[in-house]
Amino acid sequence: MGFIVSESSYSVELYYAVNTEMRLVNPVDGVYNITEGNYYIKVYNKNADFVSKDYTLKILGYGEIPAKLEIFYDFDMDGQKLDFNEGLHYAFQNVLLLGARVTDGKGNRVPNVNVTLEWIGDTMISPNNGHQTMIKTTDLSGYVKFRMVVPRAHGIRTALTIALHKYDYDTMIISCGTARDTTKLYHVINR
Secondary structure, eight states: OEEEESSTTEEEEEEEEETTEEEEEOOBTTBOOOOSSOEEEEEEEOSSSOOOOOOOEEEEOTTSOOOEEEEEEEESSOSOEEESSSOEEEEESSEEEEEEEEEOTTSOBOOSOEEEEEEEOOTTTOTTSOEEEEEEEOOTTSEEEEEEEOOOOOOOEEEESSSEEEEEEEEEEEEETTEEEEEEEEEESOO
16 A cells, blocks of 8 residues: 655655554555554654645555656757756756656556646745646556746856856656656756
């Protein structure tokens, strides 16, 4: 079995009751292998700056548990990785276009689960420089497609390749259950 919590800032832990003791049950490859007994589910906010939010908790049987995310990257530029002083990363101007396929531990596609796309702007600008979250549900083939439009880049960093590029260094996080992919992006002002 496994869990999916609808709010990405919350985490789930499973505990097994033995007499008056509670023992944390650790998943193996995102799956909780449990036997008959008394269990308790703990849902908590994993961020240091606690903000209470509404959430739903879904208990998944084996075959529904997201274990792997396969990401298909596409952006409003040519889809090539570039190197602007920070390493090789995708570049985009204003639109994040990507898809994700969710599979379980056996490689089966997982339909009807929420996948979260989170964009976080360059942290050099200010602590709260830009943040957007979008949640979509996988189709019957375990696939989901996103189109997120983000604000224009500030252009606080500069790179000289064939041309001069002003850009921000953003973060994109895609998650589903315990499966998570974090990618750095060049958010450019000009192509």
